[in-house]
Structures are given as structure tokens and as C-alpha cells.
Amino acid sequence: MEGSHQGKPHKETLLFLSAQAGRAAACQGCPNQKLCAAGAAATDPVEAAELRERLRGVKHIVLVLSGKGGVGKSTFSAMLAHGLAADEAKQVALLDIDICGPSIPKMMGLEGEQVHQSGSGWSPVYVEENLGVMSVGFLLSSPDDAVIWRGPKKNGLIKQFLRDVDWGEVDYLIVDTPPGTSDEHLSIVQYLGASHIDGAVIITTPQEVSLQDVRKEINFCHKVKLPIIGVVENMSGFICPNCKKESQIFPPTTGGAEKMCQNLNVSLLGKVPLDPQIGKSCDKGQSFLSEVPDSPATSSYRSIIQRIQEYCDQHHCQEEKII
């Protein structure tokens, strides 16, 4: 029914964040609790167990992180989701928790879509039958709307995404995060529990300014006991479509991601070259992997995706052995 709210929740209802949600016993009574992001993110064990129960149908959870902004993290998350969903037998979910800069709806060709309410919660927006997406972008009336929220409100929305979205049975849940280590990262790790996340993939470019921030990201993972699946060096050289010669557009001054990974004992999952077609496909909301299947960047993405899949399978086997 056009113009009616039937079947859709009211925006205010969707954005309503319970002020009482998630206060840990340790934070109770603290006068700073409302202003403190950690206090708002803190979850009592019963609530954490409820959130995990809600996600019990999710087999693997992968977080996509980056130290710096603009290094291609959302593009990678979108490629990973498309790549995994290429196997029709697998159900894939992509959750965008970059609350202040959600680019996933555009990259997945879902701009203007809205969240629908079903009897069992919010329904993800589906790109394909086996690929569902959830983003704050679906809750905004215009893609140009600015979301200017403090930590507690962002944490509340992340909790709603985990608690109220009906993901169903999912093989892979990919979580696209904002750059850096902020409230959103702490919240998602705290709500899901680091031991329930398969691991993190960290995206960087070869430049030292980006690598420096990756080291901080790696430290964050160690501190919160989040396993690191590996690092992806994006925009790593440019392969000319005419002569196939490789040029270094951003020459690494300190050995790039490869050297950093060796020094920090972290896996380098692969390198993705610069390809102008990537931006074009993303702007059109299409999968670069199927649009340009024979490019060197597509081969790199595919081999990295395979390594992530292998890691997740192994992680699953280890967990089963422990249980």
C-alpha cells in the first residue's frame, strides 16, 4: 500500500534505542554512565547470552577492519559477500555497522531500500536469495542525511541489528566496520563475544601512513582477544589494461604489508591491485567479480576469499573438537 507504514516499522520506532539496554553491573550507579561509551556498550551476561542465542543460526562471523579510512574496506566487504554468495548453497549476510558513513547500500545496489518488519523481526534487504544486507542506510530518508550520533546511541543500534534482525540460518555473517578502533568495534566484539567471531580481516594500502594504523588495529585485536584471519593489501600496484605492465602508484617505503605481516607474525591474505573498474562497478551497485571476471583484481579477490573460507572451515573444526 503506497504511502502507508503497513508492513514497515515507523522510523522513530526503528531508531528507538532503549536507554536501559546493556548496562553492565559494574557500570550501575556511575554518574557518567550515560556519557560513557564503554558503559553503554557493556552488556550483562544474560543479555549477551540472549544476543548469541538470536544468532545461533549463524555459522561463521568475519569482521572487516581498517586502520585508515578510504582504503577499500567496504569495497572488500561487498566483494567478500558477493564472492561467498556465488556458491548458491551458502547463505550470506552483510551487516554494515559504519553508522556515520554507510556505503554498503550503494555498493550492493540497494540505495533507497528500506527495512521491513516481519513477525520475527526486521528482515534484511536481499540482493539475491542467498545474500541479505542490513545497514543504517536503510533507515535514513535520504542517502545524504548525516548521522551525528554519540557512542551510546551507535551501540544501541548495533545491538538492535543483532537482536532484532531475523538473519535466519546463515553460513557467513560479514560485518563491515568504520575505520579505526571506536565504539562500534568495541560494541560488536562485546556483544558477539570475541570467541564467537571467527576472526578479523584487516584492509590496508601499501603506504606507511596506512600501515601505521594497521599496527594499532592489530593491537586492538590482541587486546580484545579477537583472532586475526589476516591482512589484505589493497590498491597494491596498477596493472595496465593495455600492456599488462605493473606500476607502483603508491610505492611502499617500508616494505609494505608483506614486511609488516612478517614482523608481526600475521598472515598476508593477498594483494589487490588498483583497477578503475572496481569503483565503476561499486558506484553502479554491481558485483565487480561478475562484471569483470578476468581482471587480475578479480583473481586476487577470489584467492583471498578462498583463504578466508578455508580459515573459517578450520576454525569451525577446531571449535567442534573443543566442544
Ligand SMILES: Nc1ncnc2c1ncn2[C@@H]1O[C@H](COP(=O)(O)OP(=O)(O)OP(=O)(O)O)[C@@H](O)[C@H]1O
Ligand atoms: N583496488 C581498488 N582499485 C580501485 N579503486 C578501489 C579499489 N578498492 C577500493 N577502491 C575505491 O576506493 C574508494 C574507497 O573505497 P571504500 O569506500 O571501500 O573504502 P573504505 O575503507 O570503506 O572507506 P571508509 O573510510 O568510508 O570506510 C571507493 O571509491 C572504491 O571504489
Ligand code: SF4
Ligand atoms: S603502462 Fe603506462 S605506458 Fe604502458 S600501456 Fe599502460 S599506461 Fe601506457
